[in-house]
Amino acid sequence: MKRKVAVIVDGTGAVPTAVAAAYDIGVLPFHVIVDGRDHIDAEVDLQWLFGRLRQRRNLPTTAAPSIGEAVRAFDWAAERADSAISIHLTSAFSKSYESGLQARAVAMEKYPHMQIEVIDSRTAEAGELAMAIETAGLALKGAGFDEVVRRAYETRDSLAHFYCFETLFYRDKGGRTFKAKPWAAAESAGGPGLKVLLEVDQSTDGTVQPICRAKTKKQLFERIIRLVSERMNGAALCGAIVHANAAQEAESLEQLLRNELKCERIEIAHTCAASVVQSGEGFIAFACHTSTGDLERI
Secondary structure, rough: OEEEEEEEEEEOOOOHHHHHHHOEEEOOEEEEEEEOOOEEEEHOHHHHHHHHOHHHHHHHHOOOHHHHHHHHHHHHHHHHHHEEEEEEEEOOOHHHHHHHHHHHHHHHHHHHOEEOOOOOOOOOOHHHHHHHHHHHHHHOOOOHHHHHHHHHHHHHHHHHHEEEEOOHHHHHHHHOOOHHHHHHHHOOOOOOOOOOEEEEOOOOOOEEEEEEEEOOHHHHHHHHHHHHHHHHHOOOOOEEEOOOOOOHHHHHHHHHHHHHOOEEEEEEEEEHHHHHHHHOOOOOEEEEEEEEOOOOOO
8 A cells, every 4th residue: 555655865864774774765866977988876885985085186077867867766666656746955055955846846746646846955964864763763653755855844944054175176176165265275375274164054044154164073072062053052953964084083973963952863875876976085064954753763
């Protein structure tokens, strides 16, 4: 028997395989282009990619899912549900959302009785993962389309999503530094090797808002704790941490969060190859939203 809603998220949401299986989340892959050859994100060996990026020349690039791939994701959803929502990387960074909208028009012709919502997450890795878990968990509990869509937008609009970067070199090469461009320019000019904290969420219009720079990631983590404490106002939070070959630091951030704040659920995941190309090795992304208190960890 079909359920009411299926949830899809694009590959930058970094949904771990076990989480995708537990919550029955469909993943729409990005592409990584290396030396003119197109690879599905999941086919790229991450350890090889880290080594390639460290050379800082002849860099790989990325491409959003195609319209055809997005249509196939809606085919997957139609097999298991009466409706679907598809969560995409902020449109400020990617054409994934645009592909989703065009695919929706095709899918609605194939499945005229199916409801489909395509969502610009206005955020990225950890924010997408947090949204996917929140909405998919609600869908598995039997919620209807309108309720799941409403929760998706409520989660998106309340998310706080922070990036800690070792370097802005890769984001600058990809044209994704936005207001942090002066920091990237200072780094490329040989300035002090500072870590960088940025925000990307609904409050920043889905683009980059520079927060601060520091000598260590621990200092950035402490700033995140202060910012989240102010915004959550004592409420329990749910969230996600996504990292690029920085598992120990991700675990340290999780421990800090649990020590200082009221945390109901925090998922830790390794990022995907496309995000590594865009942001480099060592970055950590953290996103959180206020807990609704009605979802148990699956």
